[in-house]
Amino acid sequence: MQSAGNAEVMATLTGIFRDIFDNPSLVLQDSMTAADVENWDSLNHIDLIVAIEKKFKVKFTTREVTSLKTVGDLAELIEKKLATKP
Amino acid sequence: MTFTSFNFLLLLPLIVALYQIVPPRARALYLLVVSYAFYCTWSLGGAVALAVATALTFHAGKVVGNPASERRGRKVFLVTILLLVAYLSIFKIAAVVPLGGLAGFALPLGLSYYTFKLMSYIIDIYWGKIEPATNRIDFATAIAFFPQLSAGPIQRPADFLEQVPPQRTLVWQGLARVVWGLAKKMLIADSLAPTVNYVYSHIGSGPGGVHGAALLAGFYLFPLQLYADFSALTDIALGIGMMFGIHGPENFNRPFTASSISDFWRRWHMSLTNWLADYVFTPLRMATRSAGTAGLVFSIAVNMVAIGLWHGLTWGYLMFGLVHAGYLVVDALTTRRRATFFKKRPSMNWVGEWFGWLLTFHLVLIALVFFRAHTVSDAIWLLSHAWRGLTHAKGDLSPVLAAAGSKLLLMGLAGYAALELAERFRPDQWWLRFQLTAPNWLGRAVQFAAGAFVVTALVMLTIRSGSHASAFLYQVF
Numbered sequence: 001m002q003s004a005g006n007a008e009v010m011a012t013l014t015g016i017f018r019d020i021f022d023n024p025s026l027v028l029q030d031s032m033t034a035a036d037v038e039n040w041d042s043l044n045h046i047d048l049i050v051a052i053e054k055k056f057k058v059k060f061t062t063r064e065v066t067s068l069k070t071v072g073d074l075a076e077l078i079e080k081k082l083a084t085k086p
Numbered sequence: 087m088t089f090t091s092f093n094f095l096l097l098l099p100l101i102v103a104l105y106q107i108v109p110p111r112a113r114a115l116y117l118l119v120v121s122y123a124f125y126c127t128w129s130l131g132g133a134v135a136l137a138v139a140t141a142l143t144f145h146a147g148k149v150v151g152n153p154a155s156e157r158r159g160r161k162v163f164l165v166t167i168l169l170l171v172a173y174l175s176i177f178k179i180a181a182v183v184p185l186g187g188l189a190g191f192a193l194p195l196g197l198s199y200y201t202f203k204l205m206s207y208i209i210d211i212y213w214g215k216i217e218p219a220t221n222r223i224d225f226a227t228a229i230a231f232f233p234q235l236s237a238g239p240i241q242r243p244a245d246f247l248e249q250v251p252p253q254r255t256l257v258w259q260g261l262a263r264v265v266w267g268l269a270k271k272m273l274i275a276d277s278l279a280p281t282v283n284y285v286y287s288h289i290g291s292g293p294g295g296v297h298g299a300a301l302l303a304g305f306y307l308f309p310l311q312l313y314a315d316f317s318a319l320t321d322i323a324l325g326i327g328m329m330f331g332i333h334g335p336e337n338f339n340r341p342f343t344a345s346s347i348s349d350f351w352r353r354w355h356m357s358l359t360n361w362l363a364d365y366v367f368t369p370l371r372m373a374t375r376s377a378g379t380a381g382l383v384f385s386i387a388v389n390m391v392a393i394g395l396w397h398g399l400t401w402g403y404l405m406f407g408l409v410h411a412g413y414l415v416v417d418a419l420t421t422r423r424r425a426t427f428f429k430k431r432p433s434m435n436w437v438g439e440w441f442g443w444l445l446t447f448h449l450v451l452i453a454l455v456f457f458r459a460h461t462v463s464d465a466i467w468l469l470s471h472a473w474r475g476l477t478h479a480k481g482d483l484s485p486v487l488a489a490a491g492s493k494l495l496l497m498g499l500a501g502y503a504a505l506e507l508a509e510r511f512r513p514d515q516w517w518l519r520f521q522l523t524a525p526n527w528l529g530r531a532v533q534f535a536a537g538a539f540v541v542t543a544l545v546m547l548t549i550r551s552g553s554h555a556s557a558f559l560y561q562v563f
Contacts, residue, residue: 022425042363043348043386043418046371062372063213066364 030072151218233326239357252331260328267321275315277498280490299482
């Protein structure tokens, strides 16, 4: 089950993904990986991360960024960062 | 011993047959013994160096992965990475400049591949992506696994270890893939090689130098030869892996159909480019992300130069990397504009697709001239003189064809066309569909015929390799 916080994060993430990957009809799911989203490759992955950092006002480390496998992992990491933010 | 050598092809069935009677829990040990025996046919000293590097990384991994000693783990991590990079670099440097006593040493077989496996292992532990391996024999097998040892693909140790102990072997499917690779190597790559070799060793204005159309032949044929050769090597490595129940990563996905340079790098030598994307490009891009476009350009440049120099420390490989860095920067900085342009003009899409493919193909070919030519000045000579004198095509080509053999070249070209068609239409998948729908007796009959064909082809290719085996282009790295 998705919590209310998760739904909110996913909605914001969807907006960022649609903008970065230039696809207004993109619908995100927790299980999605880079292979499921057209044009999502290592070249623009960090553009996505920078956009997320700006929007949510959080910071990621290289270790965190390279450990992400799915969109769900990303959403979970953002929630964790938001929850521990001072 | 290379994969196309007569001895290897004779020994392989024996190694595979014995494997079938080895109990699963002893299979990793069996593969380890075979792998080191294979390595020892090349060099005993090299095998010892491989064992030392493996043992060192295994023990370092345990320290780095121990959450109780984070500070010590960090130190051990840095020292291990430095040692591995130094080990790789010293031999790469010694290959081009005499370095004291090292000048007489050849590059240890598969050095560039196994050091990359070891580095990915220790970095993944440091990043907390994987736990340290628990079994030293399994780990040593993952690093030394003989099908991948001399030329990849670069399989991450964690991916290999997940498949140990191997349960289900796919001997027939693996064999079919090996035969496919051998055919590609011997019938296509080796048929194109004499023409390419002749052109690239006769560049310049001196006597015997080739002109116009002959230079163009070298320009267009080398990439086809390289792809047939290197993808054949990958096919054989993956096919042999399947016979032992190990699935390795694919290296190619129809690279010459790419519609942009970034698309090309998602399709060419994928196990190397994925490695660099994970451990070089992404960390650099993260570190420079506040620098905007400058950070992107810097990260692409370092990454592509690393890809070039991974092949060897020569000016040609450096140029290959730099040229691709230039391409990729332009690609990355214009992606959005291009997408917007074509979105506004949907009727132009087909022009974009065809032009994108044609442009990408030629840009890739230009970079590969630096990869193949003996010197950078040879490469520039070829590129600047290939478009002259096209009116004398017949006269330009005749010395090349006389030396390299026009029948052989025609066979190579026909074979290459068949290769591209096979990759486009995938007859192996028709076969799978046929097996599911055909009546049982017909399925069995065809299966028997196909098995007989694969075995006959293997025997014929083995005999052929006995008469003239040539080394694979990617086994020297």
